[in-house]
Amino acid sequence: xxxxxxxxxxxxxxxxxxxxxxxxxxxxxxxxxxxxxxxxxxxxxxxxxxxxxxxxxxxxxxxxxxxxxxxxxxxxxxxxxxxxxxxxxxxxxxxxxxxxxxxxxxxxxxxxxxxxxxxxxxxxxxxxxxxxxxxxxxxxxxxxxxxxxxxxxxxxxxxxxxxxxxxxxxxxxxxxxxxxxxxxxxxxxxxxxxxxxxxxxxxxxxxxxxxxxxxxxxxxxxxxxxxxxxxxxxxxxxxxxxxxxxxxxxxxxxxxxxxxxxxxxxxxxxxxxxxxxxxxxxxxxxxxxxxxxxxxxxxxxxxxxxxxxxxxxxxxxxxxxxxxxxxxxxxxxxxxxxxxxxxxxxxxxxxxxxxxxxxxxxxxxxxxxxxxxxxxxxxxxxxxxx
Numbered sequence: 001x002x003x004x005x006x007x008x009x010x011x012x013x014x015x016x017x018x019x020x021x022x023x024x025x026x027x028x029x030x031x032x033x034x035x036x037x038x039x040x041x042x043x044x045x046x047x048x049x050x051x052x053x054x055x056x057x058x059x060x061x062x063x064x065x066x067x068x069x070x071x072x073x074x075x076x077x078x079x080x081x082x083x084x085x086x087x088x089x090x091x092x093x094x095x096x097x098x099x100x101x102x103x104x105x106x107x108x109x110x111x112x113x114x115x116x117x118x119x120x121x122x123x124x125x126x127x128x129x130x131x132x133x134x135x136x137x138x139x140x141x142x143x144x145x146x147x148x149x150x151x152x153x154x155x156x157x158x159x160x161x162x163x164x165x166x167x168x169x170x171x172x173x174x175x176x177x178x179x180x181x182x183x184x185x186x187x188x189x190x191x192x193x194x195x196x197x198x199x200x201x202x203x204x205x206x207x208x209x210x211x212x213x214x215x216x217x218x219x220x221x222x223x224x225x226x227x228x229x230x231x232x233x234x235x236x237x238x239x240x241x242x243x244x245x246x247x248x249x250x251x252x253x254x255x256x257x258x259x260x261x262x263x264x265x266x267x268x269x270x271x272x273x274x275x276x277x278x279x280x281x282x283x284x285x286x287x288x289x290x291x292x293x294x295x296x297x298x299x300x301x302x303x304x305x306x307x308x309x310x311x312x313x314x315x316x317x318x319x320x321x322x323x324x325x326x327x328x329x330x331x332x333x334x335x336x337x338x339x340x341x342x343x344x345x346x347x348x349x350x351x352x353x354x355x356x357x358x359x360x361x362x363x364x365x366x367x368x369x370x371x372x373x374x375x376x377x378x379x380x381x382x383x384x385x386x
Contacts, residue, residue, distance in 0.1 A: 002350055003347060004025055004028040005030075007025070008089050008090070009032040009033065009092065010084055010091045011032055012035045012091065012094075012100070012105065014036075014094065015041070015043055015094075016138070017167040017168070018093070019041065020061045020168055022061075024345075026064035026356075027063070027343045034068065035070055036070070036361060037070075043055060043058040044058045051338060052337070054358060054360075058358055059340060064355055065358070066356070066363070066367070068365050069385060070365070070384060070386075072104075072105065074382065076379060076383060077385070079374070080369060080372055080384065083372040085110050089116070089117070090118045091118070091119050091120065093105065094122040098133075107121070115189075115190055116185060117191040118185065119193045120177065120181075121193065121195050124137065124198050125198070126200060131199065141166045141198040142161065142165070143160070146202070146210070147160075147161065147205065147206065148160055150222055154222045165202075169205055212229070231281045232277070234285065238293065239295055242297070243313050244311060245288075245304070245309070246310040246311065247309065250273060253266075253274070255307055270283065321341075330342050335356070338358060369385065
């Protein structure tokens, strides 16, 4: 039994943030019913690559769900939708502001049908405020919420992160808020509305960088592969390739000095503590770079590994997926021939499930309609189902 067994989720979302939230809940055991238009989630067509007609993009965030292809605008669909809402514990939507209301699927309408419903809205800029009516896309929010300004070479152009981190973190925040609302419902018997946005999430993800800006009033510069507040904590070039080194405590600094035979650094006032090392970053990192360039990366990484100093090669995605830790931790999975990355959530008494591969469009329409007491053929004839 999954931790969320018995919880029913209606997912009226597409692309990544909402589906990521839905998949997280589904992995934890919830019955997630993905309500799709007759054209399906946008990501079904985002490729290549495709595998037997399924896009890798769709597959990454839609396992363990059932797909119901339904026309939300069809009057014939309304009785089925209301039946689903009465049964549901959670609804996740990412329509443009006002879109759910125009379809009769807004919070006020649905909470009147089911007061216990936890209703989660995901948007670019929130359901109120000056950005409420703007569309929200990860790339745009990475730019607008400050992440691109601190990402990329220190002396180069701003860069986006290689994956849609605003979408993914928003999906995780939505799942966290939903779980909290379900706990609250256990005390009060009532659901509530959740409002989660990409912009809020991305701003919060700036973490210590935002905090430093608030402390000083000065804008945060790009550091490239270095860290604004920790030294040495960056990429270095060995004789053959680059690696990263993360010396994030005074204990590790002492270990590194001893490991490299540079006992003098432990007593050098320029490097006596992290604050001093940050002030003298250029001199210290130049010395380290010269030393690391004398041997290959394998030499340094083996040395660091034996001494417990955090360091790693800069792997490709394929190398990361083939990593022995990925195999040992169950992070490489396959369902019905579809390869995927597994769940990072490890629960001892209620492990995440692998019950369903990512669904084909409308794969479960008949099953869901019958479960609710409706004739799927009649609904299809009326134009309500695909």
